[in-house]
Amino acid sequence: MTMKKNFVIAVVAIMASITMNAQDQVQPYLSVDQLPDLIKCLPAPPAFDSPEFAYDMMRFSWGKQQRLDPERAVIAKRDAVWSYEALLAEFDVPFGLHISPESTPEIWKLMITSLTTTDAMRVAPKAYYHRQRPFERFQDKMLTDEEAELTGEGSYPSGHTMRGWTAALLLAEVNPAAADTIFARGWMYGESRVIVGAHWQSDVDASRVAASIAYGALHGSPEFREQMAKAQYEYLLKTGQLPKNEKKGKKTKNKKAKKESNN
Numbered sequence: 001m002t003m004k005k006n007f008v009i010a011v012v013a014i015m016a017s018i019t020m021n022a023q024d025q026v027q028p029y030l031s032v033d034q035l036p037d038l039i040k041c042l043p044a045p046p047a048f049d050s051p052e053f054a055y056d057m058m059r060f061s062w063g064k065q066q067r068l069d070p071e072r073a074v075i076a077k078r079d080a081v082w083s084y085e086a087l088l089a090e091f092d093v094p095f096g097l098h099i100s101p102e103s104t105p106e107i108w109k110l111m112i113t114s115l116t117t118t119d120a121m122r123v124a125p126k127a128y129y130h131r132q133r134p135f136e137r138f139q140d141k142m143l144t145d146e147e148a149e150l151t152g153e154g155s156y157p158s159g160h161t162m163r164g165w166t167a168a169l170l171l172a173e174v175n176p177a178a179a180d181t182i183f184a185r186g187w188m189y190g191e192s193r194v195i196v197g198a199h200w201q202s203d204v205d206a207s208r209v210a211a212s213i214a215y216g217a218l219h220g221s222p223e224f225r226e227q228m229a230k231a232q233y234e235y236l237l238k239t240g241q242l243p244k245n246e247k248k249g250k251k252t253k254n255k256k257a258k259k260e261s262n263n
Helices: 004-023 051-066 071-081 084-090 103-130 159-174 176-195 201-218 221-238 244-262
Strands: none
Touching: 004 159, 004 221, 051 071, 051 176, 051 201, 071 176, 084 103, 084 159, 084 176, 103 221, 159 176, 159 201, 159 221, 176 201, 221 244
């Protein structure tokens, strides 16, 4: 048990260092210590001899069948790309707006800062459980040819699924009218991890719960709530849904502020 604990500490330290380097330009809304501990929140993954794992096996077979559908296979491959830009591009259509630093800076800031914050939550449970991935257990070939990259990295929970479902929760709050299509795409994003052979279904299921836990934690940050309000305003402005009197009031306020700064 001591060896496992030391291994977890070492992996968490390494991953935290990598995460910090990748997030130099982003200040998270909450530190890792302020976020819920998923090892304490989530149950352990199913044992390989459990009834629950029998369902994982059924879904593994389902995923391999889905690869035979060329259109679905292409989507699953796109969903495997590990970048915020690629993730948010998949939500352009269901969300109803292209999300980028140039065209939607407030929405972009909300999404990148939120996902940077919540991504850190997956590190500890992945290291703690160090669950074997489907392609490792069966010496199988992945749809995305990522075997070398993912071998040895814990399967539980799924970082992609957690990131995708968190994104869906956030975007549905910005644009509630499109919640049904946003969540449908978010659900598909998680299923893609089973299809490519990167995760078990139970990894994906737990990750959606983890994303909901993370989403709830974000609302405890005043900075997050302030940025969410800015993102919601920007969405209404970009889609022409702001009431005329609110547009006028905003312009008047901006002119007044500019005049005062000139004085």
